[in-house]
Ligand code: SF4
């Protein structure tokens with residue numbers, strides 16, 4: 268599952284847009300650099316759950332629900 272943006276918490280800082288190596292937020296107008304601009308999740312299928320955007324979001328506005336199949340620990 269791609270990240271979910273809590274629009275009430277999002278500051279529009281653009282950090283997630285800049286950090287995602289898979290361009291999940293590709294096409295966010297102004298590349299997330301306009302004050303108050305919210306990220307657009309345009310390529311949700313590209314997210315590989317690295318959690319970088321979640322960890323670096325300054326306001327805790329991003330959440331990822333990890334699919335059950337990905338939570339099974341490896342031996
Ligand atoms: S890093 Fe967080 S606060 Fe900044 S644009 Fe992304 S969701 Fe919004």
Ligand code: SF4
Pocket residue numbers: 269270286287288289290291313314315316317318319320321331
């Ligand atoms: S979890 Fe990683 S791949 Fe997925 S949107 Fe965030 S930075 Fe991109």
